[in-house]
Amino acid sequence: xxxxxxxxxxxxxxxxxxxxxxxxxxxxxxxxxxxxxxxxxxxxxxxxxxxxxxxxxxxxxxxxxxxxxxxxxxxxxxxxxxxxxxxxxxxxxxxxxxxxxxxxxxxxxxxxxxxxxxxxxxxxxxxxxxxxxxxxxxxxxxxxxxxxxxxxxxxxxxxxxxxxxxxxxxxxxxxxxxxxxxxxxxxxxxxxxxxxxxxxxxxxxxxxxxxxxxxxxxxxxxxxxxxxxxxxxxxxxxxxxxxxxxxxxxxxxxxxxxxxxxxxxxxxxxxxxxxxxxxxxxxxxxxxxxxxxxxxxxxxxxxxxxxxxxxxxxxxxxxxxxxxxxxxxxxxxxxxxxxxxxxxxxxxxxxxxxxxxx
Amino acid sequence: xxxxxxxxxxxxxxxxxxxxxxxxxxxxxxxxxxxxxxxxxxxxxxxxxxxxxxxxxxxxxxxxxxxxxxxxxxxxxxxxxxxxxxxxxxxxxxxxxxxxxxxxxxxxxxxxxxxxxxxxxxxxxxxxxxxxxxxxxxxxxxxxxxxxxxxxxxxxxxxxxxxxxxxxxxxxxxxxxxxxxxxxxxxxxxxxxxxxxxxxxxxxxxxxxxxxxxxxxxxxxxxxxxxxxxxxxxxxxxxxxxxxxxxxxxxxxxxxxxxxxxxxxxxxxxxxxxxxxxx
Numbered sequence: 001x002x003x004x005x006x007x008x009x010x011x012x013x014x015x016x017x018x019x020x021x022x023x024x025x026x027x028x029x030x031x032x033x034x035x036x037x038x039x040x041x042x043x044x045x046x047x048x049x050x051x052x053x054x055x056x057x058x059x060x061x062x063x064x065x066x067x068x069x070x071x072x073x074x075x076x077x078x079x080x081x082x083x084x085x086x087x088x089x090x091x092x093x094x095x096x097x098x099x100x101x102x103x104x105x106x107x108x109x110x111x112x113x114x115x116x117x118x119x120x121x122x123x124x125x126x127x128x129x130x131x132x133x134x135x136x137x138x139x140x141x142x143x144x145x146x147x148x149x150x151x152x153x154x155x156x157x158x159x160x161x162x163x164x165x166x167x168x169x170x171x172x173x174x175x176x177x178x179x180x181x182x183x184x185x186x187x188x189x190x191x192x193x194x195x196x197x198x199x200x201x202x203x204x205x206x207x208x209x210x211x212x213x214x215x216x217x218x219x220x221x222x223x224x225x226x227x228x229x230x231x232x233x234x235x236x237x238x239x240x241x242x243x244x245x246x247x248x249x250x251x252x253x254x255x256x257x258x259x260x261x262x263x264x265x266x267x268x269x270x271x272x273x274x275x276x277x278x279x280x281x282x283x284x285x286x287x288x289x290x291x292x293x294x295x296x297x298x299x300x301x302x303x304x305x306x307x308x309x310x311x312x313x314x315x316x317x318x319x320x321x322x323x324x325x326x327x328x329x330x331x332x333x334x335x336x337x338x339x340x341x342x343x344x345x346x347x348x349x350x351x352x353x354x355x356x357x358x
Numbered sequence: 359x360x361x362x363x364x365x366x367x368x369x370x371x372x373x374x375x376x377x378x379x380x381x382x383x384x385x386x387x388x389x390x391x392x393x394x395x396x397x398x399x400x401x402x403x404x405x406x407x408x409x410x411x412x413x414x415x416x417x418x419x420x421x422x423x424x425x426x427x428x429x430x431x432x433x434x435x436x437x438x439x440x441x442x443x444x445x446x447x448x449x450x451x452x453x454x455x456x457x458x459x460x461x462x463x464x465x466x467x468x469x470x471x472x473x474x475x476x477x478x479x480x481x482x483x484x485x486x487x488x489x490x491x492x493x494x495x496x497x498x499x500x501x502x503x504x505x506x507x508x509x510x511x512x513x514x515x516x517x518x519x520x521x522x523x524x525x526x527x528x529x530x531x532x533x534x535x536x537x538x539x540x541x542x543x544x545x546x547x548x549x550x551x552x553x554x555x556x557x558x559x560x561x562x563x564x565x566x567x568x569x570x571x572x573x574x575x576x577x578x579x580x581x582x583x584x585x586x587x588x589x590x591x592x593x594x595x596x597x598x599x600x601x602x603x604x605x606x607x608x609x610x611x612x613x614x615x616x617x618x619x620x621x622x623x624x625x626x627x628x629x630x631x632x633x634x635x636x637x
Contacts, residue, residue, distance in 0.1 A: 016594075020416060020419070020505070021419070021461075021501035021503075025417060025420045028420075055532065055594075055597070055602075056539065056589075056590040056591075057535050057590040057594070059590070059593075060540075060543050060547075060593070061586060061588055063543035063544045063546070064547060065584065066544050067548055070376060070379040070551075071376055071381070071575055071579055074372050074568045074571050074572050074575075075568075075572075076569075080372060082368070083579075104536060104537060105540070107537065111512075111520055112512060112517050113508045113512065118412070118508055119413075119416050119420055141416075170549045175366070176387075188489065190474075190492040191493040192423060192493075193496070193497065195472060195490075195494065195496075195497060200471075206601065219572070219576075223572065223573065223577075224580045225575050227577045227579075228580050228584075232584050235584060235587065258554060263503060264424045
């Protein structure tokens, strides 16, 4: 806890562009996989609504996100800060398009400018290009529902969206840092990546964001929305007016589920902390230990019938139990998804076949 | 973040500081392009080999559980930089002075607060633990070696070659085109911002209040966003009139030479050895 105030000002600077070396490759990979469905969703939306038009649009919005990060914005009280601009892009273009544009800006920073890790690009995109725009947009829409374009309420909604969105992004970054010492350490307990546990990382990251960086994001988003209300109202209607890009920003209900699933995957190795075996899943030897005088013969026989391919959720080849847990979780989810997909595919009558018969 | 910019922060307004940041970004990429044109080992390599080798070495660095292996890989980057006429002072300074300035401050408390067997007692009752020292060193070395690798790639490869090389990693063409256009428009927008602020600055006498400055910065951001969107429709019309139909066509004219194969194999060898030693 003591370290939190010392780390605060610095941790918050790393938040936006996690360099390589802070996260284990497995964490980066998992976060990268979590970002993929969002990219897919964004590209689909763009295909449906804009086609070829989307190529220059995305390029320019990405360039805008890159340049806006250089704007110094003064706060009351003398400090200045940089905005990420993710909330603004989401409000004007919808979270799907904003997500792709910010991802492009982050990839360019990593590959062409050496800012932010190359392997950590998935993590950076998850925090800054998924959590930030989707959360900001949801808050903005919730607060400004059924309100005219020129209403003051929209300015407030934008401020809240920017502030809470960036704080959430910082929180996710802190969780990613905080689980590192838990999951990845040498045999003697030496943390191999970001060394601080959740109890240090979360306050060190979230508190300064609440006070400075998120305030900048909120202020910039709100004031730019206020400026657009005065100078360029059609831009605020791009997403909401049908026709232009309305389709590009419908909120999928499944999204929250995917995020939850991702958090669960990352958290699977928590099970390692618990002592003992899950209730009712004892092996025959443990049964004997538990005071069961004898083990039914059939049970003993059955036990060896089926050797699980991932026994104890561990992949011995990896030499790391936690890593094995995470991989097992991903494999398991992928298997379940494939099975469900196969079932739906078999059960749904296929359009083409039906038509061919007619 | 940068020592020059923080000097005299209070005395200069936000316009100057933003202008300063914009100019530095422009300068930095000019510098990189200049080094990428010099003759040298990495410059002569096929960009595809370079990109894949960089990824491989980054993975080796991040997988390693041994400090010695990470130090060894850092030595490899130094040799590569030296053979590629990257100014050594700049290369070492960029990594050890600027980048881990933050990581360093993050790593230092780890020396003291990580529980473990004691390594040294300092005055004021501070105790350095062995575990803490190792944790801090792991973080510092890993970050600086990874940053060195990325900087080497950025400095010795023209950006359009990096773009083309992405095709090898099965990155979809449309994505590569968007990356390339974004890169170009970043410079256009940087120049636009620079013009906007220079013209404003030349008309300002005396100091602006914080509230005025804030209004100016956010209004400029709004203007920039409107301009970007307008420009994107113009660019689209221009692309369409030149025959763009939604997917790009690229001319791929690279050929792998024996040197490329040899260097690629060498890097793969180094990676495998490093991963094996660092288990």
